[in-house]
Amino acid sequence: MNRIVRPVPGILLRRLAFASIIANVGIVVTGGAVRLTASGLGCPTWPRCTDGSYVTTSEMGAHGVIEFGNRMLTFAVGLIALATVLAVLAHRPRRPGLLALAVAVFLGIPAQAVIGGITVLTNLNPWVVGLHFLASMAVIAASYALWRRIAEPDGPTVAVVPAPLRVLARVTTAVGVAVLVIGTWVTGSGPHAGDQGAARNGLDPESISQVHADSVFLLIGLSVALIFAFRAVGAQRATRAAIVLVAVELGQGLIGFVQYFTHVPAVLVGAHMLGSCLVLLATLAVQWSTRERRPVTLTPVTTPADSATPAVPVTA
Known part of the structure; x- marks a missing residue:
């Protein structure tokens, strides 16, 4: 049977x-x-x-x-x-x-x-x-x-914000990835090697930390720009996602500055690593908020309720 x-x-x-x-x-x-x-x-x-x-x-x-x-x-x-x-x-x-x-x-x-x-x-x-x-x-x-x-339902993917704003969201994501990469360089130059005899990467901790801070400022600036841009086109869901992203970035930035000026205590480094994960997730949430999938329907697709911009198909 x-x-x-x-x-x-x-x-x-x-x-x-x-x-x-x-x-x-x-x-x-x-x-x-x-x-x-x-x-x-x-x-x-x-x-x-x-x-x-x-x-x-x-x-x-x-x-x-x-x-x-x-x-x-x-x-x-x-x-x-x-x-x-x-x-x-x-x-x-x-x-x-x-x-x-x-x-x-x-x-x-x-x-x-x-x-x-x-x-x-x-x-x-x-x-x-x-x-x-x-x-x-x-x-x-x-x-x-x-x-x-x-x-998500099975169906075509449509954009809910204009193309220039989708580009801006992608640029913000790319800068966010760069911040993560540079952050590993900062860690590799710092005191927490994982073992007393482990080598460091040879970069100057102060200089690479400044590069990291500059990239964070750029990321926050782009994220704030997303809030105003999404609000201007009436994309409420995307606006909320961008607000959450900025809030997470500010919290992460605060931890980063405190740990730098307090000589990188282990507890704050651990919190900063958790914050990196949260920044990544918040950034991805912004990306998802710029598009949505529509179920297959026989009726014409209308403009999404949270956007004043007509939805257009995008690559899934």
């Missing part, structure tokens, strides 16, 4: 995708804790924790426990991603694009683990550590895209 597989409801699928976002943000924060407690080489090799053991030993002390614990969290994040993939496969009707996004998130977990292993094998090379962080940002972005796509 054939077994009947019950389809996964959309609400469960969306909750799994949201859990994936939370889990990937969480592993960024715990990964920061590894570095900030100088536990980056608590397990001095990879994939084993020591040459003779896959798990930490009592001789390795607290640093070994912290590093090994972070490695174990990778499996938890991977299980959530795998559950999401299986849920997408069981969801009915099949949704275009969902499986590709879910698989991308799932494959990003082992890829991220390999990069983490390379950081250990290279004795916490600051450039590889920076790549490790940026890879997490890419997985978070894919998780967010999956979460948003699940809630």
